[in-house]
Amino acid sequence: MTGRRTVLGRAAAWLLVALLVQPFAPLAFAQDATSETALLEEGRRQYEDLEWDEAVATLIQALDADLSPQQQADAYWLLALTTRALDDLEAAENYLYALIRVDPAFSLPETAIGTDFEPLFAAALGRADRGAPTINIPSPEDVERGKPVRIVAQVADESSVAEVLLAFRIPGAREDTVLTMTAGDEGSWTGEIPSAATNTPGSLAFVVSAKDEWQNVSSQRATLVVPKGGGNGFLYVVLAVLAAGGGLAVAALGGGGGDGVGDGPGSTPTWPTSAPPGPPL
Numbered sequence: 245m246t247g248r249r250t251v252l253g254r255a256a257a258w259l260l261v262a263l264l265v266q267p268f269a270p271l272a273f274a275q276d277a278t279s280e281t282a283l284l285e286e287g288r289r290q291y292e293d294l295e296w297d298e299a300v301a302t303l304i305q306a307l308d309a310d311l312s313p314q315q316q317a318d319a320y321w322l323l324a325l326t327t328r329a330l331d332d333l334e335a336a337e338n339y340l341y342a343l344i345r346v347d348p349a350f351s352l353p354e355t356a357i358g359t360d361f362e363p364l365f366a367a368a369l370g371r372a373d374r375g376a377p378t379i380n381i382p383s384p385e386d387v388e389r390g391k392p393v394r395i396v397a398q399v400a401d402e403s404s405v406a407e408v409l410l411a412f413r414i415p416g417a418r419e420d421t422v423l424t425m426t427a428g429d430e431g432s433w434t435g436e437i438p439s440a441a442t443n444t445p446g447s448l449a450f451v452v453s454a455k456d457e458w459q460n461v462s463s464q465r466a467t468l469v470v471p472k473g474g475g476n477g478f479l480y481v482v483l484a485v486l487a488a489g490g491g492l493a494v495a496a497l498g499g500g501g502g503d504g505v506g507d508g509p510g511s512t513p514t515w516p517t518s519a520p521p522g523p524p525l
Contacts, residue, residue, distance in 0.1 A: 314347070389443065
């Protein structure tokens, strides 16, 4: 019976093996496996040798190791291939869904176009979170010249919020300062603009940017008015930008000009800039 299954398996798996060996981005295994990737490489070998049950167990174990996001994507793609070879379509779709969570820019290789991987991938995409977080910045309780300002942002999203950043430029500085905000209760995130940024009266622009676990990004830009003395400064929101979902992180984080915030937190983009894949036609 085992021999018959092997023969039938080899006859049925030729396309899946072809999918595996195609040189496309999400499948980039290291030539020299480290301790972290050894299980991943073993799972690949088992898949190629049609030891599919063993490959599933090995790859699940590999995901418990310290893999990079790219290696996790490799493991999930292999699991999708293997469970499809085992005719477990529900599991294959679930692994494609997990792959998209790790790599929202993933698209099917050309060899998968026209196969039953297309509807599986379309179903996984349909379950994905494509909406960016929403951000609301209440006015700070008090703004005083030469004193730090506590910024609280309310961030809401259907998925878990992975990171919220606060960016501003200290007067006279050539680059933005970027701080990671701290999560609080009920969707609140807190960060502090230091006193060095409020020594000069006038307007001080800042940007709060939020990223969810699906790599969707949104940004809210606001301006603090630093008074000449005492308190009673205020805040007004001048621009709100929501980036497209699914990994497209091109929200304008500032418009330059004289308000102190440039084109984003630092000169290097914080999040990926690749566009999300469209659903198969």
